[in-house]
Amino acid sequence: xxxxxxxxxxxxxxxxxxxxxxxxxxxxxxxxxxxxxxxxxxxxxxxxxxxxxxxxxxxxxxxxxxxxxxxxxxxxxxxxxxxxxxxxxxxxxxxxxxxxxxxxxxxxxxxxxxxxxxxxxxxxxxxxxxxxxxxxxxxxxxxxxxxxxxxxxxxxxxxxxxxxxxxxxxxxxxxxxxxxxxxxxxxxxxxxxxxxxxxxxxxxxxxxxxxxxxxxxxxxxxxxxxxxxxxxxxxxxxxxxxxxxxxxxxxxxxxxxxxxxxxxxxxxxxxxxxxxxxxxxxxxxxxxxxxxxxxxxxxxxxxxxxxxxxxxxxxxxxxxxxxxxxxxxxxxxxxxxxxxxxxxxxxxxxxxxxxxxxxxxxxxxxxxxxxxxxxxxxxxxxxxxxxxxxxxxxxxxxxxxxxxxxxxxxxxxxxxxxxxxxxxxxxxxxxxxxxxxxxxxxxxxxxxxxxxxxxxxxxxxxxxxxxxxxxxxxxxxxxx
Amino acid sequence: xxxxxxxxxxxxxxxxxxxxxxxxxxxxxxxxxxxxxxxxxxxxxxxxxxxxxxxxxxxxxxxxxxxxxxxxxxxxxxxxxxxxxxxxxxxxxxxxxxxxxxxxxxxxxxxxxxxxxxxxxxxxxxxxxxxxxxxxxxxxxxxxxxxxxxxxxxxxxxxxxxxxxxxxxxxxxxxxxxxxxxxxxxxxxxxxxxxxxxxxxxxxxxxxxxxxxxxxxxxxxxxxxxxxxxxxxxxxxxxxxxxxxxxxxxxxxxxxxxxxxxxxxxxxxxxxxxxxxxxxxxxxxxxxxxxxxxxxxxxxxxxxxxxxxxxxxxxxxxxxxxxxxxxxxxxxxxxxxxxxxxxxxxxxxxxxxxxxxxxxxxxxxxxxxxxxxxxxxxxxxxxxxxxxxxxxxxxxxxxxxxxxxxxxxxxxxxxxxxxxxxxxxxxxxxxxxxxxxxxxxxxxxxxxxxxxxxxxxxxxxxxxxxxxxxxxxxxxxxxx
Numbered sequence: 001x002x003x004x005x006x007x008x009x010x011x012x013x014x015x016x017x018x019x020x021x022x023x024x025x026x027x028x029x030x031x032x033x034x035x036x037x038x039x040x041x042x043x044x045x046x047x048x049x050x051x052x053x054x055x056x057x058x059x060x061x062x063x064x065x066x067x068x069x070x071x072x073x074x075x076x077x078x079x080x081x082x083x084x085x086x087x088x089x090x091x092x093x094x095x096x097x098x099x100x101x102x103x104x105x106x107x108x109x110x111x112x113x114x115x116x117x118x119x120x121x122x123x124x125x126x127x128x129x130x131x132x133x134x135x136x137x138x139x140x141x142x143x144x145x146x147x148x149x150x151x152x153x154x155x156x157x158x159x160x161x162x163x164x165x166x167x168x169x170x171x172x173x174x175x176x177x178x179x180x181x182x183x184x185x186x187x188x189x190x191x192x193x194x195x196x197x198x199x200x201x202x203x204x205x206x207x208x209x210x211x212x213x214x215x216x217x218x219x220x221x222x223x224x225x226x227x228x229x230x231x232x233x234x235x236x237x238x239x240x241x242x243x244x245x246x247x248x249x250x251x252x253x254x255x256x257x258x259x260x261x262x263x264x265x266x267x268x269x270x271x272x273x274x275x276x277x278x279x280x281x282x283x284x285x286x287x288x289x290x291x292x293x294x295x296x297x298x299x300x301x302x303x304x305x306x307x308x309x310x311x312x313x314x315x316x317x318x319x320x321x322x323x324x325x326x327x328x329x330x331x332x333x334x335x336x337x338x339x340x341x342x343x344x345x346x347x348x349x350x351x352x353x354x355x356x357x358x359x360x361x362x363x364x365x366x367x368x369x370x371x372x373x374x375x376x377x378x379x380x381x382x383x384x385x386x387x388x389x390x391x392x393x394x395x396x397x398x399x400x401x402x403x404x405x406x407x408x409x410x411x412x413x414x415x416x417x418x419x420x421x422x423x424x425x426x427x428x429x430x431x432x433x434x435x436x437x438x439x440x441x442x443x444x445x446x447x448x449x450x451x452x453x454x455x456x457x458x459x460x461x462x463x464x465x466x467x468x469x470x471x472x473x474x475x476x477x478x479x480x
Numbered sequence: 481x482x483x484x485x486x487x488x489x490x491x492x493x494x495x496x497x498x499x500x501x502x503x504x505x506x507x508x509x510x511x512x513x514x515x516x517x518x519x520x521x522x523x524x525x526x527x528x529x530x531x532x533x534x535x536x537x538x539x540x541x542x543x544x545x546x547x548x549x550x551x552x553x554x555x556x557x558x559x560x561x562x563x564x565x566x567x568x569x570x571x572x573x574x575x576x577x578x579x580x581x582x583x584x585x586x587x588x589x590x591x592x593x594x595x596x597x598x599x600x601x602x603x604x605x606x607x608x609x610x611x612x613x614x615x616x617x618x619x620x621x622x623x624x625x626x627x628x629x630x631x632x633x634x635x636x637x638x639x640x641x642x643x644x645x646x647x648x649x650x651x652x653x654x655x656x657x658x659x660x661x662x663x664x665x666x667x668x669x670x671x672x673x674x675x676x677x678x679x680x681x682x683x684x685x686x687x688x689x690x691x692x693x694x695x696x697x698x699x700x701x702x703x704x705x706x707x708x709x710x711x712x713x714x715x716x717x718x719x720x721x722x723x724x725x726x727x728x729x730x731x732x733x734x735x736x737x738x739x740x741x742x743x744x745x746x747x748x749x750x751x752x753x754x755x756x757x758x759x760x761x762x763x764x765x766x767x768x769x770x771x772x773x774x775x776x777x778x779x780x781x782x783x784x785x786x787x788x789x790x791x792x793x794x795x796x797x798x799x800x801x802x803x804x805x806x807x808x809x810x811x812x813x814x815x816x817x818x819x820x821x822x823x824x825x826x827x828x829x830x831x832x833x834x835x836x837x838x839x840x841x842x843x844x845x846x847x848x849x850x851x852x853x854x855x856x857x858x859x860x861x862x863x864x865x866x867x868x869x870x871x872x873x874x875x876x877x878x879x880x881x882x883x884x885x886x887x888x889x890x891x892x893x894x895x896x897x898x899x900x901x902x903x904x905x906x907x908x909x910x911x912x913x914x915x916x917x918x919x920x921x922x923x924x925x926x927x928x929x930x931x932x933x934x935x936x937x938x939x940x941x942x943x944x945x946x947x948x949x950x951x952x953x954x955x956x957x958x959x960x
Contacts, residue, residue, distance in 0.1 A: 065724045068601030076601075121548030121556075121778070124918060212692055213777070213918035237921040241778070244545045244922075297693070298601070298721070438604060438693040441717040442724075 032383035034468030043462040050455040057447035059308035064298035064442045071295040072335035073105040073266035080291045084271040084332050091315050093273040101345035103335050105266035106130055108295055109259030118250040125232040126215035127258045134230045138257030141200055145246050149186045152193055161198035164254055168239055173209040177428030183207055191231040192223035202231040205239035210433035213237055217294050218436045219338055230258045268334040270342045275318055277326035284329045285464040286360035290336035297440035306363035307332055309450055313457040324465035333410040343410035354417055355474050359464040361422045362408025367445040368427035369452045370397050374404035376421035378473030391459045395452055420472035424456050512863035514948030523942040530935040537927035539788035544778035544922045551775040552815035553585040553746035560771045564751040564812050571795050573753040581825035583815050585746035586610055588775055589739030598730040605712040606695035607738045614710045618737030621680055625726050629666045632673055641678035644734055648719055653689040657908030663687055671711040672703035682711040685719035690913035693717055697774050698916045699818055710738045748814040750822045755798055757806035764809045765944040766840035770816035777920035786843035787812055793937040804945035813890040823890035834897055835954050839944040841902045842888025847925040848907035849932045850877050854884035856901035858953030871939045875932055900952035904936050
């Protein structure tokens, strides 16, 4: 299905591009996009200046160095908010504010595991975010191996009584990161599926593409009415090891200790800064990344990079002295990793004027270069998206799917409410080597790659904020 | 100096090779090497068959899976000896035996560190092998940064009173791994140098070339009459981080807890198997790798690979039915990592007949392909070494230094006693990415690379065991 969709989308795009450069005059093209020629000139200049070097790397360097780990609901996340409001204030943004909400807090504790038979040896694990504890004494149980989630789902009820389930399916590196959604279901839902068969614990092969002793954490959820069992990820080399040990045919036992704890109702917040529009101050073009990050690392690629790219985009527009017609809103989201909670809180708080969010996109797929633009807008807005595509094409970004209801995770709640989709897809080939591991640190980022993203965001933001088109297709293109 | 030496050595080698293929007849060449033509045919066949695929990968897979971590003096190392004696027995080696000795035991405990000011955040560290503990409460102290060991050495006495010294010099990846010796002095001696200035703890940038959150352990020694202070390595990204934090100009404090303990006198041993020579049973050609490995990983490249390469070399000779003139001795060394203790124990036990160890070499530089042959032998043995060089040249191995008193770490004690040097140098470009880290696991090894090493070892072993030359230059080429 995917390949058919892609092909037909590309075909349509090819026709559209042929039209742009052929029969349709430049004037007509801009007029259909609702954009004055000067706006295109401004966008081009903003884009080209960004390629000469931006401060994006400086922002991610500062956030990861001066704040470091910043798990949602912790002191670290609060320090990230202070960092953001201070930086935005220093940069002369007006209307810098936080929109607080509360979340159920969770913090990691000790995490240890070992094969106790037949070949005793330690394993490198990490608790999945939201897992219950084993208790300080830990658990020790025979392990039953499944090659994937489907096999676990097929296991008869009661067949795992008193056992630890291990599921070994492996995602692969892809440019668009699309394996994550499919294979990630194991992390998100595996514990309750295993528990429904009687398991007392779940171990999964990390949802990640590296081969280092770096287990990947990430959020999970328990289903109602099923016992909550502790769940952890093994690093890929450790998953290989447990499978090799199993291949000897002798029974395997694993001991596992996880002592995470729930910390009650704790504060989080979104940080917001506006560049107020001159003509339509109550219409918003939203960009942003998320401030929170998993506790195992300093969150350089997830999502310090997105914070840096979008903060720098807004800063460059502010510093240019150019005045947008509608308001450009930078949202640095809170509590993304633990369930898109900043996104839901924002939607709830802004329910009355959701449709005034004309266009929105988030940067939350690492620090790699953007290579594709996907969207889901109505016919009226299509010429504007095509114009954006034309202006980012020299950055190495080509049009992709035109039926993609995706604008980044924190915008998912608004997409659900009917918001049109728009997204620059970054190269994710290496993203899941680092994602949610201790290895998500600044040394993995190239400044010039961030600059390319800033250039693309400047084009999107400036055109969206200055076009006559103020409805990209709310509800008419509502998500499935 | 190094480059001049290399150039002149290569020049001499080029002359020698020109001689071999030119004026000197094939017969004369073999007769100078003390080798019958059939022996060359046998070595060539052994070599070429190995390239079709060996069991070397199978041995390292088995050792790393069924034994796993095997720190010197621990139950893990004892299980490695059991593994080796069982495997060697199953393969019908005769005279399989262990030669026990005792060592001062040391085991890792908890290891945690964090920046406590100005930007609180955890650090990824590991204790250096042989470090004293901080006590369970840990220590917290201001940190003073030095860019290298020389700068630390220049610090005035008393200038580090009550402080933790951090030294940040970084080794680089090289094909021959030669940075390790130079930069490694920080790990081996840094604690006592820091303590002599009053420091209460030492943190070093890992002696390693990766950029993962993987601190590198490795052995250290305390000088006499200087207080023993706890010492640990930071992963390279954490070392970058502490240097970035320092660049802000505010005082840094670090809290560090290390609870390793000394476990008293504990057993280790070398495992030995002989293929007894038909003519000269009391003359030995020695090959081997070391059985012990650091506790953080399963020791696949250090030195499961060397165990596998040399065990497979001996196995293939045994299985071929060929009978060597002198004895081929496989030594799987114990307690290498903690001070070459297996090597010293062997030298002491075999003091009476050291000179009957005609030629010896070890595989202990990972699982990469060999690319160079270095040696230090006298004029009488040079034609034999040249013949070995000629036969391994099709494997991509070229002659290197002819003044290299190096046969691998466990043979260093015998080299010190006057043994000639011979070594296949493996490609070490990636070796220090993994060396002494949790990441030294099987997934980093390619079977075909091991096979190439086996092929080279077969040539060395078979020619050395069957040549008339029984003195490669003992004492006349004694190490400096």
